[in-house]
Amino acid sequence: MIDTIITPRVSETDGVGHINNVFVPIWFEAGRRKIFSIFSPDLSFKKWKLALVNINVDYTDQLFLKDDVHIKTWIEKIGKTSFQIGERIEQTGRICAKGTATYVNYNFRNKQPEKLSDNVKKSLEALTIK
Amino acid sequence: MIDTIITPRVSETDGVGHINNVFVPIWFEAGRRKIFSIFSPDLSFKKWKLALVNINVDYTDQLFLKDDVHIKTWIEKIGKTSFQIGERIEQTGRICAKGTATYVNYNFRNKQPEKLSDNVKKSLEALTIK
Amino acid sequence: MIDTIITPRVSETDGVGHINNVFVPIWFEAGRRKIFSIFSPDLSFKKWKLALVNINVDYTDQLFLKDDVHIKTWIEKIGKTSFQIGERIEQTGRICAKGTATYVNYNFRNKQPEKLSDNVKKSLEALTIK
Amino acid sequence: MIDTIITPRVSETDGVGHINNVFVPIWFEAGRRKIFSIFSPDLSFKKWKLALVNINVDYTDQLFLKDDVHIKTWIEKIGKTSFQIGERIEQTGRICAKGTATYVNYNFRNKQPEKLSDNVKKSLEALTIK
Numbered sequence: 001m002i003d004t005i006i007t008p009r010v011s012e013t014d015g016v017g018h019i020n021n022v023f024v025p026i027w028f029e030a031g032r033r034k035i036f037s038i039f040s041p042d043l044s045f046k047k048w049k050l051a052l053v054n055i056n057v058d059y060t061d062q063l064f065l066k067d068d069v070h071i072k073t074w075i076e077k078i079g080k081t082s083f084q085i086g087e088r089i090e091q092t093g094r095i096c097a098k099g100t101a102t103y104v105n106y107n108f109r110n111k112q113p114e115k116l117s118d119n120v121k122k123s124l125e126a127l128t129i130k
Numbered sequence: 131m132i133d134t135i136i137t138p139r140v141s142e143t144d145g146v147g148h149i150n151n152v153f154v155p156i157w158f159e160a161g162r163r164k165i166f167s168i169f170s171p172d173l174s175f176k177k178w179k180l181a182l183v184n185i186n187v188d189y190t191d192q193l194f195l196k197d198d199v200h201i202k203t204w205i206e207k208i209g210k211t212s213f214q215i216g217e218r219i220e221q222t223g224r225i226c227a228k229g230t231a232t233y234v235n236y237n238f239r240n241k242q243p244e245k246l247s248d249n250v251k252k253s254l255e256a257l258t259i260k
Numbered sequence: 261m262i263d264t265i266i267t268p269r270v271s272e273t274d275g276v277g278h279i280n281n282v283f284v285p286i287w288f289e290a291g292r293r294k295i296f297s298i299f300s301p302d303l304s305f306k307k308w309k310l311a312l313v314n315i316n317v318d319y320t321d322q323l324f325l326k327d328d329v330h331i332k333t334w335i336e337k338i339g340k341t342s343f344q345i346g347e348r349i350e351q352t353g354r355i356c357a358k359g360t361a362t363y364v365n366y367n368f369r370n371k372q373p374e375k376l377s378d379n380v381k382k383s384l385e386a387l388t389i390k
Numbered sequence: 391m392i393d394t395i396i397t398p399r400v401s402e403t404d405g406v407g408h409i410n411n412v413f414v415p416i417w418f419e420a421g422r423r424k425i426f427s428i429f430s431p432d433l434s435f436k437k438w439k440l441a442l443v444n445i446n447v448d449y450t451d452q453l454f455l456k457d458d459v460h461i462k463t464w465i466e467k468i469g470k471t472s473f474q475i476g477e478r479i480e481q482t483g484r485i486c487a488k489g490t491a492t493y494v495n496y497n498f499r500n501k502q503p504e505k506l507s508d509n510v511k512k513s514l515e516a517l518t519i520k
Contacts, residue, residue: 022156054189
């Protein structure tokens with residue numbers, strides 16, 4: 001499981017006084033950095049491979065400016081051309097958001113999904129432990 | 131159905147060359163403005179009522195910088211204290227994202243969900259026509 | 261002078277209850293779209309030409325969620341390889357922010373500034389009228 | 391001098407392939423967190439004191455997704471009711487942006503600037519060492 005620590009920004013709060021809900025998908029994406037680098041080792045966009053297919057987010061508790069958050073990220077399922085990420089945001093021990101994100105291994109040039117290679121699958125499997 | 135037109139911003143693209151996926155929930159929230167004003171008529175945060183419970187987004191096609199997008203927003207279901215929004219993003223006639231968002235009518239002071247009033251229900255029902 | 265109308269988003273407010281200051285440079289950039297299309301007519305990134313050199317922003321009044329804003333954008337100065345944009349944000353008749361942005365016509369391949377062509381200069385000059 | 395480390399996000403890049411310029415003011419604001427907590431010790435918005443008056447940013451080099459950035463933040467000048475922050479963004483040893491931000495100690499209730507207290511001045515002075 002990947003643990004990414006993020007310090008909330010004033011610009012990520014909203015008029016209600018909490019972190020605005022749109023920053024939860026933004027933080028989740030930030031937590032997937034290590035997964036992105038499995039597909040693009042130097043994080044270069046020249047050979048970017050991943051296309052997002054679906055996200056689902058449960059907002060379970062409020063997030064505040066004051067304390068750092070932990071983004072927990074792991075691999076939930078591995079398919080032939082796609083895989084599902086599980087993710088969770090914790091602040092001061094409270095689970096504030098839970099989600100999934102499904103990506104397809106996509107060839108942006110010929111606009112076709114591509115099979116996950118054995119090497120990629122091995123790297124993803126190493127991230128299935130919660 | 132509410133139709134909100136948004137002009138994509140350069141800052142909303144990413145290195146792959148398209149609109150980054152995190153801006154889809156941001157645009158969807160922008161499309162809910164008329165619904166927010168049912169609960170807070172002057173869009174003031176002093177008596178803000180709504181707490182987001184869940185979002186689900188299917189990313190069905192790529193979004194580009196060049197053309198305006200239409201955010202289509204309607205009411206899908208109305209419950210006792212909560213309701214579900216249906217939403218869709220279209221660009222040049224293509225459906226690029228489909229989603230739902232579930233909100234609860236929340237009293238931030240006593241931290242309790244509150245029943246939707248008859249007036250609010252009537253206003254929401256007027257938005258159920260797709 | 262270009263007039264771009266933007267509807268503020270809930271996600272652009274902050275805990276103080278106003279539009280957070282970071283969205284002012286974001287809105288200013290949104291107002292430069294027509295200028296970008298002088299350099300990249302189809303707004304494609306394949307031949308993007310512009311590199312930002314400096315921004316200066318005076319925050320003169322508070323911006324609120326409730327009312328649309330007008331982003332006023334014009335050309336202030338035209339140099340050999342660079343030019344300066346003047347810009348202003350108005351809400352309900354109040355001037356809320358004033359700024360400048362300096363761009364250089366940049367060739368990202370050979371990493372050199374390039375002279376502004378006569379055609380480009382003509383298009384920029386047409387935007388100098390306030 | 392405050393040193394804030396930020397890991398760039400995919401959603402902060404743009405179609406040119408670099409970090410989009412609008413995220414520089416966002417990162418600079420993130421770097422001011424310790425200064426905000428001088429005025430609002432628990433980072434609560436109930437007694438928020440600071441209003442931004444001006445920002446100036448020189449964009450001196452390109453920022454990329456791959457490497458962490460250091461936001462360097464210090465106090466440049468202290469006035470009677472206002473103060474100026476100096477700030478700089480470094481990535482892989484390169485200075486990529488330099489800026490200033492001027493804040494006024496503002497009473498949002500009676501809409502008046504307020505003198506900086508001696509305690510606040512002392513805390514700001516401790517941050518003037520570059």
